Amino acid sequence: MSRFRKTEPRTVPVLNTASLPDMVFTLLFFFMIVTNIRTVPVMTQFNLPSAVELQKLEEKSLIVYVMVGKGTPIQLNSNFITLEEMPAHLKTIQAAVPEEDQGKMIAVLKVDKDIPMGMVNDIKQNLREAHILTIHYSAEKKRSK
Amino acid sequence: MGFRNRKHKIPEINSSSSADIAFLLLVFFLVTSSFDSKTGIYRKMSAPVAETVLKKRMDIQQRNLLTLTIDAENHIWYEKEEIPVEEIRDLGKVFITHSDIPRHVISLEIDRKANYQTYLSVVSELTAAYNELRSEAAKADFHTSWLRLTAEQKDSIQAAYPMHISEIEIKVVEEGGNP
Numbered sequence: 171m172s173r174f175r176k177t178e179p180r181t182v183p184v185l186n187t188a189s190l191p192d193m194v195f196t197l198l199f200f201f202m203i204v205t206n207i208r209t210v211p212v213m214t215q216f217n218l219p220s221a222v223e224l225q226k227l228e229e230k231s232l233i234v235y236v237m238v239g240k241g242t243p244i245q246l247n248s249n250f251i252t253l254e255e256m257p258a259h260l261k262t263i264q265a266a267v268p269e270e271d272q273g274k275m276i277a278v279l280k281v282d283k284d285i286p287m288g289m290v291n292d293i294k295q296n297l298r299e300a301h302i303l304t305i306h307y308s309a310e311k312k313r314s315k
Numbered sequence: 316m317g318f319r320n321r322k323h324k325i326p327e328i329n330s331s332s333s334a335d336i337a338f339l340l341l342v343f344f345l346v347t348s349s350f351d352s353k354t355g356i357y358r359k360m361s362a363p364v365a366e367t368v369l370k371k372r373m374d375i376q377q378r379n380l381l382t383l384t385i386d387a388e389n390h391i392w393y394e395k396e397e398i399p400v401e402e403i404r405d406l407g408k409v410f411i412t413h414s415d416i417p418r419h420v421i422s423l424e425i426d427r428k429a430n431y432q433t434y435l436s437v438v439s440e441l442t443a444a445y446n447e448l449r450s451e452a453a454k455a456d457f458h459t460s461w462l463r464l465t466a467e468q469k470d471s472i473q474a475a476y477p478m479h480i481s482e483i484e485i486k487v488v489e490e491g492g493n494p
Contacts, residue, residue, distance in 0.1 A: 186337040187331055194337035198344060205348040221439035223446060224354040278355070281431050286425030287385075290434070291484050298360050308355040309435055 214239035217282035407444030
């Protein structure tokens, strides 16, 4: 037994944390890549409808956001407008876009699921008359029962 | 000479706090970035046309026309029978394959009071019907899945199965006129 006592006093080995920042940076970059940075402030409350066949919005520029929530006016990009003002506002938005890109504009419709279709149709008609023909209806993935 | 000092060790930089700095950055980005849902359904509208052109009726044969109606109570009707949303996909597929494919038209008649969710479910099911047909065509013609096709192959299938969905708004009948 005495042989064991002769050993030098042991110290707990120091944990090398040199690679910890690398791990955290990996996490940081992961989140930076995965998140979509929002460009337009969302001032409208809405519950998006659910659907089965979904496609991701690929383009990031030339987007017009139209948001409609319950009991609030229409939010076009970052202002609240009424339906009657919409054509004029769309014109000013289009004026800022170079002419060759105007056909590529996309309207992203974020509409509450309980909004009547009359409203949606009127908005679509306005977009159509402004020659913004590609529409992306925002929806969530339908959860299987 | 400087060589004599060789035995002096270079002091290590204490890097234990750099992890904290990185964490701080991570938390900052997590808090400031807002998650945005990017999923949805693409749809292309036709260009606006003059009223006179619009009035000209297209002659569509009965077998090339599928009419679905969404009423104000969010019920979906097909040939005077109510059908559940889940059956629209199969109905659409059967209709498209039995029609003269380049000339087929799916007509959606939507009441102004119907809600957006119902409309989008119908559109989603119809899109699913087209996508299933197109992937079946991809299997039959090119023996691979739709995702592996080249752009030209996709174009040829899309030309073979074009999406023809027209939307009509049901005009509101004035209420209160009942005798």
